[in-house]
Amino acid sequence: MLQLQVIRENKEEIIKALSKRNLDASSLLDNILQLDEKRRAVQTQLDAALAELNSLSKEIGMLFKTGKAQEANLLKEKTGTLKEDSKKLGEDLNTTAEELQALLYQIPNIPHISVPAGSTEDDNEEVFKEGNIPTLSGDALPHWELAKKYDIIDFELGVKIAGAGFPVYKGKGARLQRALISYFLDKNTEAGYKEIQVPHLVNEASGYGTGQLPDKEGQMYHVGADDLYLIPTAEVPVTNIFRNEIVNQKDFPICLTGYTPCFRREAGSYGAHVRGLNRLHQFDKVEIVRVEHPSKSYEALNGMVEHVKEILRDLKLPYRIIRLCGGDLGFTAALTYDFEVFSTAQDRWLEISSVSNFETYQANRLKLRFKDEHGKSQLAHTLNGSSLALPRVLAGILENYQTPEGIKIPEVLIPYTGFNMIN
RNA sequence: GGAGAAAUGGCAGAGUGGUCGAAUGCGGCAGUCUUGAAAACUGUUGAGGGUCACACCUCCGGGGGUUCGAAUCCCUCUUUCUCCGCCA
Numbered sequence: 001m002l003q004l005q006v007i008r009e010n011k012e013e014i015i016k017a018l019s020k021r022n023l024d025a026s027s028l029l030d031n032i033l034q035l036d037e038k039r040r041a042v043q044t045q046l047d048a049a050l051a052e053l054n055s056l057s058k059e060i061g062m063l064f065k066t067g068k069a070q071e072a073n074l075l076k077e078k079t080g081t082l083k084e085d086s087k088k089l090g091e092d093l094n095t096t097a098e099e100l101q102a103l104l105y106q107i108p109n110i111p112h113i114s115v116p117a118g119s120t121e122d123d124n125e126e127v128f129k130e131g132n133i134p135t136l137s138g139d140a141l142p143h144w145e146l147a148k149k150y151d152i153i154d155f156e157l158g159v160k161i162a163g164a165g166f167p168v169y170k171g172k173g174a175r176l177q178r179a180l181i182s183y184f185l186d187k188n189t190e191a192g193y194k195e196i197q198v199p200h201l202v203n204e205a206s207g208y209g210t211g212q213l214p215d216k217e218g219q220m221y222h223v224g225a226d227d228l229y230l231i232p233t234a235e236v237p238v239t240n241i242f243r244n245e246i247v248n249q250k251d252f253p254i255c256l257t258g259y260t261p262c263f264r265r266e267a268g269s270y271g272a273h274v275r276g277l278n279r280l281h282q283f284d285k286v287e288i289v290r291v292e293h294p295s296k297s298y299e300a301l302n303g304m305v306e307h308v309k310e311i312l313r314d315l316k317l318p319y320r321i322i323r324l325c326g327g328d329l330g331f332t333a334a335l336t337y338d339f340e341v342f343s344t345a346q347d348r349w350l351e352i353s354s355v356s357n358f359e360t361y362q363a364n365r366l367k368l369r370f371k372d373e374h375g376k377s378q379l380a381h382t383l384n385g386s387s388l389a390l391p392r393v394l395a396g397i398l399e400n401y402q403t404p405e406g407i408k409i410p411e412v413l414i415p416y417t418g419f420n421m422i423n
Numbered sequence: 424g425g426a427g428a429a430a431u432g433g434c435a436g437a438g439u440g441g442u443c444g445a446a447u448g449c450g451g452c453a454g455u456c457u458u459g460a461a462a463a464c465u466g467u468u469g470a471g472g473g474u475c476a477c478a479c480c481u482c483c484g485g486g487g488g489u490u491c492g493a494a495u496c497c498c499u500c501u502u503u504c505u506c507c508g509c510c511a
Contacts, residue, residue, distance in 0.1 A: 043472070047480040054480090057492040061441040064491095076491045083491085246433090246470085248451095367470095375452085377470085 001104050001211075001364045003379070004036055017110045020117050020326030025107060032107075035100040042096055046089040053082050105214055109361040111326050112335035118325030124338070125325065130309070131318030133342050134400050142345045143398040144276030146407065147173065150422050155276070165266065165281035167391075172422045176397075176409070177284065177390055179416030181259050184286040184311065184387055191307050193257035193288050198237035200260055201228040206240040209366045211332035211358075221263050230263035234287035235384045242291055243366040246377055252370070253300060254291035257387070259284065277391035278350065284390040290383045291368065294360070297381035298335075301357045304385045305337055308353050311387060314412045317396050318342040320349065334359045341392065345399040350392040355385030 007014060011029050018025045056079055063072035116125045147153035152173025158166040169177050189195055207213035207229050212220060221230040231237055238258050247254065262285050277283075288307070292300045305321065312319045324336040333356040340349035360379040363369070369377040401408045406423025414420050 040473075043480080047473075050481085051479055053491080057490095058441075060491045065441080072491080079491050369470095375468090 001361060002107050002110065003360065003364055004032075004104070007032060008036070014110060018108070020111045020115055021108060021329065022119050022327050023108070028103060028106060032100065032103050035096060035103065039093065039096045039100055042089055042093045046086060046093055049082055049086040049089060053079060053086060056082070105208075108329075108331045109334050109358065111329055112357070112359075114323065115329060115335055116323065116325045119327035120325075121328050123325040124322040124328055126320055126322050127337070128309075128321040129319075131312070131316065131342075133318045134344055136344050136400075136402065137404065140345045140399070140402060142276065143343075143395040146398045146402060147276070150407065152176070152422060153277070163281070165279070167277065167280065172417070172419065173394075175417055175419075176413070176422070177394060179413050180388075180390055180393060181284060181286060182416050183413055185257060185259055187311055187314070188257035188286065188288055188307075188387055191255075193255040196238065196241075196256055196258045198234060198241075198258055198260065200231055200237075200263075201226075202231055202236050202240065203228060206236055206243065209240045209243045210236050210362050211365060212236060215331045218267055219265055221265060231260060232264045233262050233386075234258045234260040234285060235289060238287060238289045239291075239362060239382055239384065240366065242368045242380075242382075244368075245366075246369045246371060247291065247380065249293065249370050249372065252291070252293045252380075253296065256289045257286060258289075259286045261285075277395045280391055285386055286388060286390075288385050288387050292381045292383060293370070294378070294381050297357050297359065297383060300381075300383055301335065301337075301355065304355050304383065304387075308339055308355060308385060308387050312339065312341070315393070315397070315410045317393070317400060317410075319352070330354075330356065332356075332358050332361050334361065339388075341396040343392075343396055343399050345402070346395075350395060351389075352392045352396065353386040353388050356383060358382045358384075 002014070007029060011033065015024070015026050015029060056075055060072045060075050063069070063075065116123060118124070141149065144153075144155065147155070150172070152170055154168040154170055155164075157168040158164075161168070185195055201223065204213065204227060207220070212229075212232060216232075220232050222228075223230070229236075237260070238256055241256075242254075261282055263282050264280075266279055266281060288304060290297075290300050290304065309319075309321075319339055319341045322338050322340065324330075324333075324338060329336055336354055336356040338351050339353035339355070341352045342348075343350050359381050362382045363379040366382075368380050368382065370380050372378050397410060398407055401410065406421045409417050409420045409422070
């Protein structure tokens with residue numbers, strides 16, 4: 001959420017920046033500024049009424065204390081209309097503030113200066129590419145065929161138990177997945193991220209804190225009886241650790257990593273591109289989250305990008321990094337780098353990580369602040385990234401590491417799997 | 424699930440209708456002293472709105488009510504603790 005004060009002072013710049021998202025925010029911002037002005041005017045009136053009421057009350061108290069009950073009772077009568085007024089003003093203030101809030105929730109984050117203009121993923125900018133794309137024999141299979149061939153992932157069984165998009169991992173498939181999780185967590189821990197385990201269901205306030213609500217309401221599974229949401233990413237519970245917190249500046253950088261399953265309804269996305277592990281309702285992910293001083297957040301973002309690179313180098317997977325264009329950029333992000341692994345057998349790139357800086361957008365919703373050197377509280381910056389999303393890494397490994405004899409296991413994973421071949 | 428108790432500032436903990444945004448202790452910050460540190464002493468130290476700056480307003484778990492006046496009384500929700508039951 002953008003800060004009102006920033007909107008007040010930079011309306012034109014914001015409109016211009018948001019046009020990169022193909023959004024014309026001018027009338028929205030005008031409405032906001034108008035409501036903001038109204039809100040402050042009503043607040044001023046209410047404050048004045050309350051101030052008078054307060055001083056009358058004090059006076060009455062004094063009069064009673066000194067035994068002048070008659071005078072006190074006279075004053076009492078004067079409070080009636082003041083109370084009525086302040087009640088009305090209070091109601092007016094509440095509705096105005098709510099309307100204002102609802103509008104503020106509709107504005108996405110301002111794209112970073114480096115974000116390219118554009119409307120679809122075709123306008124994203126490739127910024128880095130590394131790794132060798134293996135040449136596979138002609139009978140190379142996509143991962144869903146390999147999964148069947150070696151009996152390591154059972155999609156049909158998942159359908160029986162839950163539905164499409166809930167695969168069952170079996171035997172060496174399950175073990176490989178667990179190995180990846182452990183490896184990622186170890187790698188992140190070595191890089192200074194503190195491992196934590198968090199709830200997999202979150203309340204509404206948390207959903208608003210990181211911006212999934214109200215923007216992506218329909219994308220999350222909702223448990224109606226308890227009014228909780230299944231997390232679509234660990235970002236939500238992990239970042240919400242800091243909701244309503246004022247952290248110590250000395251604690252920066254705050255670096256956390258956590259493994260969670262992720263649940264996404266993925267309403268409306270069906271078709272050939274979602275076969276196999278490509279798009280699931282439930283999948284595993286290891287996430288890294290950082291809370292940073294505003295002056296350090298882009299340095300931190302680059303650090304996170306380098307970290308994910310290193311993991312992919314370790315796994316010897318061919319990948320590229322793209323900078324998302326304005327049209328593809330997530331609602332809450334200022335700048336996002338996506339990592340994509342080339343899946344040889346499918347002949348396409350699969351997104352396996354998304355690393356973003358949210359600047360103060362989430363922090364403003366979360367009320368996540370820190371005390372600066374002058375003792376003033378300021379909004380912190382939040383960042384996060386996947387390191388990594390499991391299914392597509394798994395797909396990439398299965399497809400790129402397949403041989404006529406079976407699927408080889410990347411060397412760094414062998415200590416975790418205990419085997420070096422799926423056959 | 425049943426019965427009871429509680430929720431106050433970073434933490435601990437007072438405060439049962441008026442001058443309480445809130446005693447006191449610890450912690451934090453600044454200073455004095457010291458070669459330096461510790462100790463001791465002194466001062467300072469919640470958040471938000473509002474203002475050029477003041478004034479002023481709001482907040483004692485959330486919401487509502489009583490009252491001229493609520494941290495304090497009432498209702499309700501949530502959470503925590505104790506006991507009982509059940510249970511991975």
